[in-house]
Amino acid sequence: MGSILQIMEPKSPSMTEPVRSLLSLPASCQVALRRFLLPFLILIISFPDTFSQRYFQQEVNYNIEVSLDDERHMLIAYETIWYINNSPDSLRILYFHLWPNAYSNNNTPLARQLFQLQGKQKLFNDPQLRGYIDSLDFKINAQPVQWELLPDKPDICKIILNQPLFTGDSILITTPFRVKIPKGVTSRLGHVGQSYQITQWFPKPAVYDETGWHPISYLDQGEFYSEYGRFDVSITLPANYVVGATGELQTPGEQKWLEQLATRTVCKDETIYDEDDFPASSEQTKKLRFTAGNAHDFAWFADKRFHVRKGEVKLPHSGREVTTRVMFTGVQAKLWENALSYVNDAICRFSEWIGDYPYQSYTAVQSALSAGAGMEYPGITVVGIQDDAYSLEEVLAHEIAHNWFYAALGSNERRFPFMDEGLTSAYTARYMDERHPNKKLWEVYVKNRKLAKLLNIEKMPVQRIGELQWLMQARDNLEQPLDLPATCYTDLNYGVMLYDKAAIGFNYLRAYLGDSLFDASIQNYYHQWKFRHPQPKDLRNAFESHTEKELTWFFNGLLSTTKQLDYKMVRLKGQHLLVKNKGELPAPLVLQGVGRDSLHFEKWVDGFEGERWVEIPGGDYSEIVIDPNHITPELYRLNNNIRKSGAFPKANPVVPNFLFSVEDPGKHTINYIPAINWTRENKFMIGVALHNGFLLPKAFEYFAMPFYAFGNNHLAGYGKIYYNITPYDKFIRKATISLEGKQFGAPGNQNYQKAEAGLELFFRNRNINSPFTQMVFGNYITASNLSQIVSGQKAEYSSFIQMGYRLQKAGMVNPLKLVASYESGSSFKKTALDLNYKLSYYGTAGLEFRLYAGVMLKKDPEVPFYALSASGRSGREHYLYRGTYPDRFAIFPNTFWSRQMTLSEGGLVTPVNNRMGYSNHLISLSLTSSLPEKAGWIPVKPFINILLNDHGLSEGPDSPFFFEGGLKTGLWNLFEVYVPLVVSRNIQTINGSFKDRIRFIFSLDLFNPVKLKSR
C-alpha cells in the first residue's frame, strides 16, 4: 500500500515565497506586487510567530438530525455543515469522507487491506456485512453542486464549488444521507443484533492544512485526521434504547431516565445481569440531543440492555467537574462493577500528569467490538469483551488517555500514528505500573501458576510483556521506525512498534528527564496544541524548549530509525567503569550499584558511540548493572553486569532449568527435558534434550539431544548450534551460521554419522510491507556413505555441497515459495527448481500446487539414489540422513516404519524408485486441495500427482508418464498418511497391491524449539 494520498489544491501564492523570489522578478511584476507587499511586510513584523509557522486550521460545525431504523439497521439523516475557511487559500473544491462506503464492495481500500492482512476475500458479498451511505444530495448555500466519488475510493467524494471559498469566508453545506449499518464483525462501524456502534458514519470534510488536502480512505489498520468544530446531533430512536455519545446530553427527560437507571443498577440484583436477549423496541420514539464543542468526531452507541452507572470527577488543576458514565450489558456486568472507579481514577491521574481532561463528560460503553480491545472517540470509548479486571482497567485507561493524545491533540493519526498511539500507550503503561506495581505477567497472560513456574516466568512483572513482544521483532531485525505512516507497518509491527516500543521509548525519555521535567514538557505541548493539529516537530519543540537537553538521540534516533541499543560492560578499575555501546544508537544509559537486596547508586550517563570510561561513586555494592529495571530498549542484557571482585567479574552463572525458560538477564539458563527414543539399531535410548530458551531469538542458540542407547551400548543423538548476525540497515537482514551433528546406529554394528555446516543469508526487504522475502543458503555436509551401509559394508565418508536461492511470499492469501538449488557430491551434480503455491479459498483452506523440475548435470552410474527420485525417499534412500526415522534402514514393506518417507524431488507417494524411479530429468506437478466449503475442517485432502521423467521411453509398463491420485489425512506437517487410490499403469505393474502404496511422513522438526520461531 502506498503512503497517504495528499492532493494539493492549486494554492494562492505561498506567503513565504514572494519575499524570497521578489528580487528576481521582472520590474513590471514588482510594481504590481508592491501593492500587496507593503501590507504584507507589516503583517510579518507584527505577527512574526504566526507568520513563521503559517499555522491555520479550518473550522467545521455540524448539525445532524438522525433517526435509527432498528429493523432494517439503517440511519436516516440530514446534515448541515458550517465550514469556515481559515486558510490563506481560496478553495475551489472540498473533499468529503463517506466512510460507510468502505463496506460497500470488495474493491474499497478497506476491503483490499482486509484481504491483504487477514485474507478476507469477497467479504462484502455477504449482504449482512455490506454497508454504505447513499441518498446524498449536496447543496452549498442552498444551491446544488457538482460532486463525484473518487475512482477506486467510494468512501471519498470531491465537491466542486460553484464559487471559490475565499480566505475567511464560510459556507453552509447540506445533504440528506442514509446509512446501511453493516453487521459489526468487520471493523469499527456496525451492529450486533440491536446493539449499535455508530462510528465513522456521517459525511465529513477532509482536513485542509498547510500541506493541502488530506482525503483518507477508511481503513482498519490506520486511524484518522479531522477538523475541529461544534457538533449538535439529534438522535431519534425507540424510547427504550440507552444511548452513550460524544458530548453533553441536552435532553432533560433522558438525563432523568439515565439517573434512574444508574440508581437502579447500583441496587440491582445480580440475577438481572443474566438476561441478555434484546427486549422488544418501544412503539414510542424519543429524540435525544447531544452537543459537543472542540471535537473532531462524533460517535454514539445504542443498546436497549445497557446498565448505567454515573459518577463525577473533580479535575485537579481547574476544579472543574466532569460527569462520568459507564454503560454495559449483563454479559460483563460482574467485570464492570468497578469500571466507574477505574474511569474516575484514570481521568484524575492523567489530568494531573498532562493537564485537565478536555471535555465536560466521559462515557465508557461495553460492546461486542471488532476493532481491537477498545476504540476511542472524543469523550466516549467503546470496549470489547475483556477477560479479567486487570485487562478491563488497562483498556479503559488506554482509551481514556486517548482523550488527550487523540481527541484534544488532533494529530494526523494516519500519517504519524505514534503521536497518538505511542504517547497513549506510554501513559497507559505508566498508569498501570503505578496502580499495580507488583502484578506478575503470568497472572494476566498465562493465568496458571504451575505453568508459569515451568516456564520460569513466575516472578516476571506484567510490565515486561511489551518488551518481550518488541524483542521478538528487534532480535530478528524486523523493526520499523516509529514515525512511519500507519499503512507502512506490517500487521505485527503496527502493534509492536506503535504500542510496545513507543511506550518503552517515551517512558525511557521520562526516566531520563525525570517525571517533573517530562510532565512539564507534555503539559506545555498539551496547552499549546489543545484542539489543534500538532506535528512531530511541535512535540519535539515542546520538549527541547522546556528541558534544554540534547534530545537528538530520541527524536532523530529512537523515533525515526531502527538503530539498536546494546550497552556492554567491559572493565572496572576502581571508580572507573569502561562501557561499550555495541549498538548504533547513542542513547542515555542508566547504571545502578547493587548490593545484597539494596540499591547503592543510580547514575544516568549521556549516550555515546564506541567505548567510554564512566566515573562511578564508591560504596558497599557488589555489582554494577546497566538498566536492571528494564527501562531502556536494551537488545541483550547478559552483558549488562559486572562484579567488583572475582576472577570472572562479567561471567554469569550457568543455571539448569527444567523444560523451558524465557530469557533471564544475569544468568545463562540451560534448559533440559528428559527424553527417550527408539530406533531399530539403537533400541531403547535414554537421554536429555538441551536448549537455551525459546520465544526470544538470540545471537547464539543451540539444541542438543544426546542419548545412551541400550541396544548397541553406544552414544547416539543430534545437535545443532546457530549463530545469528543481524546488521543494522544492511542489504542482509540476518545471517545464520549453523553447525549440526548426528549419530545413530546402522546395520552391521556400526553408526552412521553426519556433520553439516550451513550458512543462510536473509535479505532485507526494501519495502518491509511487501510479503516477498528472499534468502540464499549454502551447506557443506559430510556423512557416512549410505550405499556402503545398505550393502552391508563398513561405511566411509562422503561429502556434499548444496546451495540455493529461495523466494517466498508469506501470508494468509496465496502464499508462494520458489527454491532454485544446486547439489553436488564427488560423483554427481544436480540442479532443480521447486515452486510451491497455494490458491486460497478462504481462511487457511486452499488448493496447493507444487511444480518441480530437475536435471542431473552428472550422474553416478553406481549409486542410483543420488539421481532425481520420482517418489518420496525412504530412509534407505536418504543419503543426507534428513529427518527422524525410527527404522531408517527398513526394507519396504516389511515393517510399519518402512512405510515412512520424506516427500522428495518428484513428489509421488507410491514407492517406485527402485524399479523405475531414478532419472536424469524429471518434471512433476502435485495438486492438493482442502475439502470444499464447510467440509474444510475435516482432516482429509485429495491429491493428484503427475510426473514425467526420462526413465525408459518405451510404451506400456515402462512409460515415462506417471500418475497417481488419492487422499491424505493426519496432523499436517507432523504425521500425514498418503493413500493413492488411482495410479497409472506403469505404477500399477510395480505396486499392484493397493496396500503397498500407502506410506506416511513423520516429522519431529516441529518440536525443535529453535526451529519453532519464525525465521
Ligand SMILES: [Zn+2]
Ligand atoms: Zn489506542
